[in-house]
Amino acid sequence: MNLRDLEYVAAIDRYRNFGRAADACHVSQPSLSAQVKKLEERLGVELFARTSSGVFTTDAGARIVATAKDMLRSAQRISDTAAEYHDPLSAPLRIGMIPTLAPFALPYLSKSIRAVAEDLNVIYREQPTHVLLTELEERVVDVAMMSGPIERTGYRFTPVFKEPLVLMVSASHRLANIDNISPCDIPVEELLLLTKEHCLRADTISLCDDKNIGVDVPEQILATNFLTMTHYLAEGVGCTLVPMMARPILECVNSEMRFITIDDSSYGRDIGFVSRKGCPREHILMALCAEIRSRPPMNVAPLS
Template identity: 70%
Template sequence: MNIRDLEYVAAVDRYRNFGRAADSCHVSQPALSAQVKKLEERLGVELFARTNSGVKTTEAGSRIVLTAKDVLRSAQRISDTAAEYRDPLAAPLRIGLIPTLAPFVLPYLKSSIGDVADELVTIFREQPTQQVLAELDSRMIDVGLVSGPIEVGGYKFTPVIREPFGLIVSKHHRLANAKAISADDIPIEELLLVTEEHCLRAETVALCRDKNIGIDMPDQLQAMNLLTVSHYLAEGVGCSLVPMLARRILQCANPDIRFVEIDDENYGRDIGFLSREGCPREHILMALCEQIRSAPPEGAGSLH
């Protein structure tokens, strides 16, 4: 059994047609069919049931295909790792992004990467912070753009921007017409928090330091993303601390909300890249950091 055999099996499972699978693998259909048949004989099980209505993956085949795909992904990571050391621009740069950041910075980040290395292919993965860390460990991603600082052995956090927090309320809320408020004026009891997997929740709790945080909100009300939060608030339910990079998109999506600035520099977060120590893409990452610092996204300030 070799990698090519596994590619054939994965292709047949995907297309459920030997002809299209052969085309995708750039071989003739007889050659692919013969190789799959040999593999079935070697394994002693039928992987695909050939019927008049088409090709169906058997139960045994389904399980074997899953393993084959895992092996193919691992083989690709081996190739990518070698490419990173041979030529850091040859392999895609895989970036993990936290969900309270990703929807609002992706176009900006893509443009910034293009300014640094326009030939570099990028792959983005939106994940909560703990999953970003797990995928860095498993090398599913190369770097993570996260809220920090994060101190983990074997990793380095490089801050690039400071993102302030604002208070988001309904246009009918008593604070809707306020341009700015002090931290003491935040109605702690009315705060709606995102779910626990988001670092924004922990950041909000740490900043407000009040046991009554959100006490006036309905117990079962829950939001997993900031767009959902904005819809809840537009209906007149409470308020929320929201990173200001989300402002433009959330206001476009929901004109019935208002952003109120908070006159306290502590109300914000440091955004930066988390990377493995000794990362072979280090010089690309540092160039990207300098590009972002020199031209930060609207609503954020540079960090050095």
Template identity: 30%
Template sequence: MTITQLKYVLAIAEHKNFTKAAEKCFVTQPTLSTQIQKLEDELDITIFDRGKKPIELTDVGRKIVFQARNIVNEADRIQDIVDQQKGFIGGEFRLGIIPTVMPTLLPMFLNNFIKKYPKIKLKIEELTTEEIITRISDGHLDAAIASTPLESDNIKERVLYYEPFVAYIPNSHRLRDKKTIEVDDLDIEDMLLLEDGHCFRDGVINLCKAFKNQTDDHFQLESGSIETLIKLSNEGMGMTLLPYLHTLDIKEKLNSNLKHFKEPSPAREVSIIYHKSELKMQIIDAMHNVISGIIRGAIAFQNVEIISPVAK
């Protein structure tokens, strides 16, 4: 049994196809098939049910994949130890970022980060929190930037910053004349929300439900982007809540629509998250330090109350 064979097993389990798995592993399909057959012969079991389309794991195959993932991760640790000993910060690093953080945070730190660490090859994807948790657990992401806490046993979290919620209220809205907003002012029935699947949406719902006996999840309008919510609000369709960093890009003529909350301001916690196996920690530490240093100048709020992103 070899580490390479176990990597082939994981690739097939992911792609459910020998040809695609071979392409992923940069080997020919016959080479991959031969190595899998050797492993199955050595163990005297069948890992994959080749009669199914797409290919499926057998019962024992699922247990082997679980253990193979642990073994491959631990094997990767050896390279991590060597890199740390040599003080090397480089190589491929796969990062996921949730949609409500990507457009504001990424432009703030990316240029500085790649200039400071030119040997790191970043691969960045915009993903939902659910997708991020799955990919980190499966070993397909090295880390991610997401709203926390996530209450996941497989994932560790390191806080980057706390980002307050800010109300965006159009001229025609009932709360327009208030200088500051209180959480108890909110009514989910006249709130514009992001579509299902966004953790910021879940945070807003949790915020409203914490102060009202709100059980009817009926909303007027839902959208896939914060920019669309702002445009809909400008058309008099309701108010919305924005993460603070998004308000920095609001046109000056619309700044009067922004209303801050009475302290402690409701806020989301944004963290860099990674697998509990703690692979590539030297890169995670570097990214945490760069982002924390930059964000300190943009967000000065301290008196906040963290709202969970986990759907209740």
């Protein structure tokens, strides 16, 4: 079998329709059907069940398609790696971003990338920190934008800006009408934390350094994102720390939220890019970092 055969079976599995799969592969439906039939005869198993209700992948077909997709991804990585060295701007730049940053920074980052390389194709992936580090190692992503510093052999963390954290409360909270608060006055026992896969949870615990953090929050309450947190807070459940870049969107989606500046510059996080040392696209990343430092997002401080 060849890669074209694998593309055909992957397309049929995706679209569950031979006609749409053929269009996606830029071949005629008879040609695709005949090639898949030859592949099934060669393998000795039926990959797809053709019924009046549609096309279904058989049990054997599902396992074979999964392997085919792995092989196609590996082949694409070979092509992309060669392109990186031959022409670093020709292959898509795959950027990973942590979930507490991606919804708020992605439009800004896209604009910054266009300023550096207007024609560069970019693919974004939103994943928690530990997943992104694995995906960097497996070359699923080229760089990852996250909170640092990150110390990892063979990798480098390049900081671009420091993002302050602010205290978010509801309009009915007793602190709602103040503009600033000192760290010692933060009601740590009321702090609502994100789930464990988020690095901001560990940052919050480290900054507050109090064994009573969150003790007044029912332990059954869970939140994986800030939008959910705004609803909890509006229902009278405590307060939380959020990054500054999240504020405009959270204010927009939930008018009941109030934001309080913390009078301590250490209440923030260093945002930067993690990349593999010796990456052939290092010059693109460095140009992007320079662009971000020269025109940082609002209310953050550039880092060199």
